[in-house]
Amino acid sequence: MFNFHRFFLGGFGFIYATGITSEDIMYNTLPLYHSLGGWIGICYSLLGGCTTVLRKKFSASNFWKDCIKHKCTGFSYVGELCRFLLAQPPSEYDQKHSIRLCAGNGLRQNLWIPFTERFNIHNIYEFYAATESNAYFFNIDCHPGACGFFSVLIPSLLGSVLVKFDSETMEPLRDAKTKLCVRCNRGERGLLLGMIKKSLLNAFDGYVNNPSGTNRKIVENVYKIGDRAFNTGDVIFADKYGYFYFCDRTGDTFRWKSENVSTIEVENILMNILKKNDIVVFGVSIPGFDGKAGMAVMLDDPSISIDLNTLVNELKKQGLPQYARPCFIRLTKNIELTG
Incomplete structure (x- = not known):
């Protein structure tokens, strides 16, 4: 249940935490059915008086071009949006924009510094919240990887x-x-x-x-x-x-060898080792075995080779327990994503 008072409380809270003013131009590519896109993103204009630029569908290749065209000073992100931007080939538009801040959740710790350095955006306001939840906090000092304090x-x-x-x-x-x-x-x-x-x-x-x-x-x-x-x-x-x-979310785990495996933890470690941004980890059932074995799915990039012996050694160095190490690696041409 979502009442009138919480709507305004959340809107004003984000405006106060991020310091957005009527002089800002916010770029919103998120679906309006999402609370960050249709609630917080719109409240920047309704309550904060800034200009909001809406795009019907997110486009990584046109993101910075749009920001430059409309002279945007900030944007909202969620989930893997920042990773998609990092995955794009470097271009002349990477630092020609006027973006001074971004706010959202889902920017992984291992991508935080590369994102700030490549796009020259140092005011990143990561937060934790859920629409129906009464637990929420903000990383107002832009500490890398943190979602609150x-x-x-x-x-x-x-x-x-x-x-x-x-x-x-x-x-x-x-x-x-x-x-x-x-x-x-x-x-x-x-x-x-x-x-x-x-x-x-x-x-x-x-x-x-x-x-x-x-x-x-x-x-x-x-x-x-x-x-x-x-x-x-x-x-x-x-x-x-x-x-x-x-x-992790309690649903983002699977059991293997009587232990719980966090998919997010494994994904972050694999991304650091392989220098790949597109990796998804989940559990798969194996006939005759209890629980689910780890499966890592990643984009098939011919320019990047994977030495399995080196990978195993690096996983050990990173401190990933044996039960959490993926049993299978699947290379694919594309990874399906949700809104």
Whole structure:
């Protein structure tokens, strides 16, 4: 459920965090059915007074040409948009634009620095949020790879908490005595919960005409008996300085050799080793075996050879456990993508 107040809260929040003014011209190539394209992207104009340039469909080859033509100063990104831009051959348009900022989510840590250096964009505002969620944060100081920040001195100001979870059920772990959730220490991966309160900032309104779906997302007795939290289903890592890094969605894992494998973690490591941006990892069933074996799909580029012995050694150096290393590599001419 998405109410009027949250619409304006989100819109003003993005304008405040990014510093967008009425002098800016924002380039929006995202689908308007997506919350970032049709909600936040439009609110830059409705609430912030800036000009918004809409393109019917994203085009990596025309992206910078459009930005130069319309004198854009910023754009919104989501998912793999930045990776698609990096995958384009270098051109004269890479730094002729007037872009001073971009905001969105999904810019992977291993692509952050190459993106800023190639396109000369240093104000990248990565965020974490979901339309129905009450857990959200912003990386307002553009720290590479982070999707947010919290105060290590007063962590309760965040309104969210990272708790330890069962790797099989993906449910929060409980203290045997108190029956409360077990909070994570800094430097640990944890399941993100948004504490439900009456305030607009922390409310969870549930799903329309779906009480069972609403109840499944609520975790009770987190800090104390009787409190409640929204289960985002997302795994987040918090470093010792208070920066948050998105690890994976609980659905973006598969089981192999009785262990959970994070597809995003494996993809990032393979991209670093092979210097390829187009890699997708998922689990595939093998007759006679429990769980799913790792499959890495990548674009077939004749100019880049893959030495399997070197790849295995590099995966070891990167610290990727044996169970998480892909069992199969598939080369393809194209990778199907969704909106």
